[in-house]
Amino acid sequence: MDFDYKVIESEEVCKFIKDGTTVGFSGFTPAGYPKEVPHKIAENCKNVKINVYTGASVGEEIDTELVESGLVDLRMPYITNRTIRKAINKREVRYIDVRLGKFPEFLRYGFYKKVDLAVVEACAINEKGFVPTTSVGPVPTFVMQANKVIIELNAWQLKEMEGMHDIFVPGFPPRTSIPINQPWDRIGTTFVPLTNEKKVYVVNTNKPDKPMELAPATKEGEKTANYLVDFFIDEVKKGMLPRNLLPLQSGVGNVANTVTAGLGKAGFKDLSFYTEVFQDGILDLADQGLVKIISATSISLSPGYLEKFRRNMDQYKEKLILRPQGVSNCPEVIHRLGVIAMNGAIEADICGNVNSTHVFGRNMQNGIGGSGDFTSNGYLAIFFMPSTRKDGKVSCVVPRVSHVDHTEHDVDVILTEQGLADLRGLDPWERAEKIIDNCAHPSYKDMLFEYLNDCKKKGGHEPMDMERANEWHRNLEERGSMLG
Amino acid sequence: MDFDYKVIESEEVCKFIKDGTTVGFSGFTPAGYPKEVPHKIAENCKNVKINVYTGASVGEEIDTELVESGLVDLRMPYITNRTIRKAINKREVRYIDVRLGKFPEFLRYGFYKKVDLAVVEACAINEKGFVPTTSVGPVPTFVMQANKVIIELNAWQLKEMEGMHDIFVPGFPPRTSIPINQPWDRIGTTFVPLTNEKKVYVVNTNKPDKPMELAPATKEGEKTANYLVDFFIDEVKKGMLPRNLLPLQSGVGNVANTVTAGLGKAGFKDLSFYTEVFQDGILDLADQGLVKIISATSISLSPGYLEKFRRNMDQYKEKLILRPQGVSNCPEVIHRLGVIAMNGAIEADICGNVNSTHVFGRNMQNGIGGSGDFTSNGYLAIFFMPSTRKDGKVSCVVPRVSHVDHTEHDVDVILTEQGLADLRGLDPWERAEKIIDNCAHPSYKDMLFEYLNDCKKKGGHEPMDMERANEWHRNLEERGSMLG
Numbered sequence: 001m002d003f004d005y006k007v008i009e010s011e012e013v014c015k016f017i018k019d020g021t022t023v024g025f026s027g028f029t030p031a032g033y034p035k036e037v038p039h040k041i042a043e044n045c046k047n048v049k050i051n052v053y054t055g056a057s058v059g060e061e062i063d064t065e066l067v068e069s070g071l072v073d074l075r076m077p078y079i080t081n082r083t084i085r086k087a088i089n090k091r092e093v094r095y096i097d098v099r100l101g102k103f104p105e106f107l108r109y110g111f112y113k114k115v116d117l118a119v120v121e122a123c124a125i126n127e128k129g130f131v132p133t134t135s136v137g138p139v140p141t142f143v144m145q146a147n148k149v150i151i152e153l154n155a156w157q158l159k160e161m162e163g164m165h166d167i168f169v170p171g172f173p174p175r176t177s178i179p180i181n182q183p184w185d186r187i188g189t190t191f192v193p194l195t196n197e198k199k200v201y202v203v204n205t206n207k208p209d210k211p212m213e214l215a216p217a218t219k220e221g222e223k224t225a226n227y228l229v230d231f232f233i234d235e236v237k238k239g240m241l242p243r244n245l246l247p248l249q250s251g252v253g254n255v256a257n258t259v260t261a262g263l264g265k266a267g268f269k270d271l272s273f274y275t276e277v278f279q280d281g282i283l284d285l286a287d288q289g290l291v292k293i294i295s296a297t298s299i300s301l302s303p304g305y306l307e308k309f310r311r312n313m314d315q316y317k318e319k320l321i322l323r324p325q326g327v328s329n330c331p332e333v334i335h336r337l338g339v340i341a342m343n344g345a346i347e348a349d350i351c352g353n354v355n356s357t358h359v360f361g362r363n364m365q366n367g368i369g370g371s372g373d374f375t376s377n378g379y380l381a382i383f384f385m386p387s388t389r390k391d392g393k394v395s396c397v398v399p400r401v402s403h404v405d406h407t408e409h410d411v412d413v414i415l416t417e418q419g420l421a422d423l424r425g426l427d428p429w430e431r432a433e434k435i436i437d438n439c440a441h442p443s444y445k446d447m448l449f450e451y452l453n454d455c456k457k458k459g460g461h462e463p464m465d466m467e468r469a470n471e472w473h474r475n476l477e478e479r480g481s482m483l484g
Numbered sequence: 485m486d487f488d489y490k491v492i493e494s495e496e497v498c499k500f501i502k503d504g505t506t507v508g509f510s511g512f513t514p515a516g517y518p519k520e521v522p523h524k525i526a527e528n529c530k531n532v533k534i535n536v537y538t539g540a541s542v543g544e545e546i547d548t549e550l551v552e553s554g555l556v557d558l559r560m561p562y563i564t565n566r567t568i569r570k571a572i573n574k575r576e577v578r579y580i581d582v583r584l585g586k587f588p589e590f591l592r593y594g595f596y597k598k599v600d601l602a603v604v605e606a607c608a609i610n611e612k613g614f615v616p617t618t619s620v621g622p623v624p625t626f627v628m629q630a631n632k633v634i635i636e637l638n639a640w641q642l643k644e645m646e647g648m649h650d651i652f653v654p655g656f657p658p659r660t661s662i663p664i665n666q667p668w669d670r671i672g673t674t675f676v677p678l679t680n681e682k683k684v685y686v687v688n689t690n691k692p693d694k695p696m697e698l699a700p701a702t703k704e705g706e707k708t709a710n711y712l713v714d715f716f717i718d719e720v721k722k723g724m725l726p727r728n729l730l731p732l733q734s735g736v737g738n739v740a741n742t743v744t745a746g747l748g749k750a751g752f753k754d755l756s757f758y759t760e761v762f763q764d765g766i767l768d769l770a771d772q773g774l775v776k777i778i779s780a781t782s783i784s785l786s787p788g789y790l791e792k793f794r795r796n797m798d799q800y801k802e803k804l805i806l807r808p809q810g811v812s813n814c815p816e817v818i819h820r821l822g823v824i825a826m827n828g829a830i831e832a833d834i835c836g837n838v839n840s841t842h843v844f845g846r847n848m849q850n851g852i853g854g855s856g857d858f859t860s861n862g863y864l865a866i867f868f869m870p871s872t873r874k875d876g877k878v879s880c881v882v883p884r885v886s887h888v889d890h891t892e893h894d895v896d897v898i899l900t901e902q903g904l905a906d907l908r909g910l911d912p913w914e915r916a917e918k919i920i921d922n923c924a925h926p927s928y929k930d931m932l933f934e935y936l937n938d939c940k941k942k943g944g945h946e947p948m949d950m951e952r953a954n955e956w957h958r959n960l961e962e963r964g965s966m967l968g
Contacts, residue, residue: 094911094913095945173822174665176665177663177665179661182658331819332819336658358945363943379593402948404888405891406891425596460573460848461581461846463846464845467954474951
């Protein structure tokens with residue numbers, strides 16, 4: 001074997017944890033993350049603060065238990081869990097919100113504190129390394145950096161996953177091309193390599209992933225999804241997109257799932273996905289024989305779908321490639337493949353800027369995730385959201401977003417259950433009219449047009465009156481509603 | 485020959501111009517743009533409105549004369565000239581501000597109105613096409629799209645430029661890799677191909693480019709540049725960057741030039757540039773034998789430097805490659821090469837967001853240009869600006885920028901004549917402190933810290949109080965100063 005390892009008991013983990021230790025846990029969504037070691041750290045380690053890196057959001061053992069035990073100093077690169085969100089907004093946990101594709105790369109470049117200890121889930125150990133499970137995320141980089149590696153060898157994860165992963169770590173620039181020219185190109189190994197330069201420990205476990213149920217599809221979500229499917233049908237008719245579209249990326253959630261289902265119903269086939277998460281909707285499409293390839297970094301299926309996947313793994317295996325997030329979210333590859341990016345938003349403004357992360361520009365809701373990687377570099381950048389939230393008290397179409405995650409330069413299409421605004425080729429004033437006309441809720445349209453008309457009198461290249469724009473969020477904060 | 489052409493007089497140009505015609509002029513900075521045809525259009529064509537595309541900013545024949553003649557309806561993708569800026573801000577000219585790398589690509593994808601007429605400057609015509617002059621910009625795409633091409637064959641431009649250009653147009657995605665693995669890789673032809681599918685006309689001219697003098701270096705600019713050079717020296721010492729750095733990009737202007745000069749003085753050598761514009765500072769470095777390669781899309785030298793370049797073209801020729809802006813600014817290549825991006829800013833906020841384009845979020849100052857292409861995808865994204873403007877009445881470090889062109893997720897380093905803030909690995913609160921501490925002008929530091937402390941009381945993941953942040957620009961607009 002290329003490396004030795006020692007089997008340990010999970011009770012021993014505190015000896016690996018010192019004050020200031022940076023731990024890289026595997027996991028991207030509650031999939032493929034270690035369950036036993038973080039749980040034991042939370043339970044047993046005292047008087048230390050650690051830095052916690054993962055791929056993206058993970059399970060409660062990390063973002064709830066470790067946080068409640070007061071152990072987390074710094075967290076990167078993504079969160080969505082309520083406990084840690086609350087701690088971040090109370091400034092009890094420091095959090096850096098990073099584009100997921102950049103995270104492993106910038107770690108390797110030395111921009112962040114290096115990983116001391118990698119804690120990774122595996123379904124098998126072979127002569128040369130280990131086989132990851134339901135996600136890859138930044139694991140290859142964590143393992144490269146760490147002196148010590150704890151493998152949670154999880155008997156619950158099926159050994160049959162071996163062969164599904166494609167492990168490749170780009171070199172320091174200037175480097176040669178990442179040789180993915182089609183979503184199905186395989187370029188690496190099926191395992192994460194290990195050598196005797198690392199101290200490797202194994203904890204045997206038997207614990208299921210804890211996938212979340214998808215929120216049920218709403219009528220509004222379905223309307224939104226239908227607008228997007230119609231848009232794709234139209235683009236194909238106009239000759240703007242090939243009949244099987246271009247490789248698709250979609251964020252997590254039920255609108256994304258409904259869009260995927262809608263593509264199937266609309267007769268699209270030979271679809272390919274170059275995305276972060278393999279979700280329910282994609283599995284349905286695969287079952288219908290409509291999917292050519294799914295390239296992702298995580299299997300993020302709801303409980304029932306995950307069971308189905310596990311039962312019939314052989315039939316999905318040939319269609320699924322799990323890559324490190326530095327590859328799944330790599331600007332170079334996304335640009336070359338012409339990925340169509342579809343992501344949810346908190347709010348969008350009439351200039352076309354999108355807020356994906358912060359409420360009132362201040363409170364973290366969830367991280368930017370991969371949306372920036374795909375939005376800046378794909379073929380089309382599409383954002384969806386409801387036109388209102390909180391029983392209509394919040395308009396998601398506003399004069400000025402309270403935090404900008406995606407600039408007007410990068411956003412091509414915005415849609416809500418009211419309709420779709422295709423912003424390509426429009427100047428700022430045309431964009432504003434189209435967004436209000438097509439996406440805003442009727443109860444806010446007049447207010448938005450009034451604002452726009454006053455901006456027109458003021459002149460300028462963009463409709464912006466900073467004072468008046470502020471009133472919207474002020475009204476919400478002070479009076480509980482944007483409705484004046 | 486692969487194509488026929490007809491020599492015409494410039495007086496005939498109005499027959500090519502109809503109401504709604506989209507004209508793609510060559511030119512990227514006042515270099516390599518046609519001078520005679522736009523001048524004649526401005527002088528002679530009546531009762532029409534046209535759409536004007538170029539590579540970036542160009543000469544006064546286009547952005548002053550055409551605008552003053554009232555001929556311009558829509559302008560893309562970049563401006564900086566005062567006349568057109570004024571017209572845009574008065575809403576007399578529609579303007580879409582586009583990332584320069586995306587512009588030719590999105591044109592080919594059909595996202596913008598297609599080019600009807602390409603008007604391009606050439607220094608020679610050969611069997612297969614024409615040789616561009618001091619810039620390439622989006623010319624290959626303009627020519628691909630246009631049914632009619634007018635070549636300004638400019639005798640002033642030296643025929644010896646032939647061999648300097650590298651013309652390559654990426655295909656529709658998914659496409660294969662753009663095979664540039666080092667800045668010096670040549671991948672295309674030395675001319676822009678033409679066929680008999682186009683109607684080609686030639687206008688003979690003899691008119692110089694109209695390069696602009698660089699504003700003289702200021703003491704503040706020199707201080708800023710020195711901080712950046714010291715930063716690079718430090719990064720090399722720490723092993724974060726190789727001794728010849730990584731390929732450099734820098735925006736137009738005297739700070740960029742001073743940085744370049746400073747690198748030479750500091751003993752850096754074997755430097756390479758993967759950038760948009762070949763500027764004075766780079767030529768000085770080349771004269772000192774410190775430059776390995778300059779890849780750019782435009783020769784943007786000041787008058788004296790341009791003369792020097794023309795006199796000694798042979799000695800620069802082997803070190804210079806002029807590429808289309810879709811390649812010079814291509815996310816794939818920028819990411820792979822690990823380009824260090826250095827660009828100027830109008831203002832930056834304490835969260836790390838950068839405004840490159842709009843004053844008061846409303847008035848166009850100059851376009852985003854290539855800064856987005858490099859900032860989102862390079863190895864390091866660096867922005868510089870003075871700490872104050874208008875005799876200290878404007879702080880360029882503010883609580884919240886009035887327009888976001890580059891988000892906190894993408895900005896690594898901000899510097900002013902006060903100092904440099906390296907934001908990598910810092911959480912939002914640490915970032916804010918460092919930006920205020922290192923970059924803000926002493927006369928604004930207390931105000932900024934006071935704001936920051938009040939935000940701390942408010943909590944949240946980012947220091948943001950939308951109301952209080954607004955006061956800064958309100959004070960400036962109403963009282964002429966941000967100084968309360």
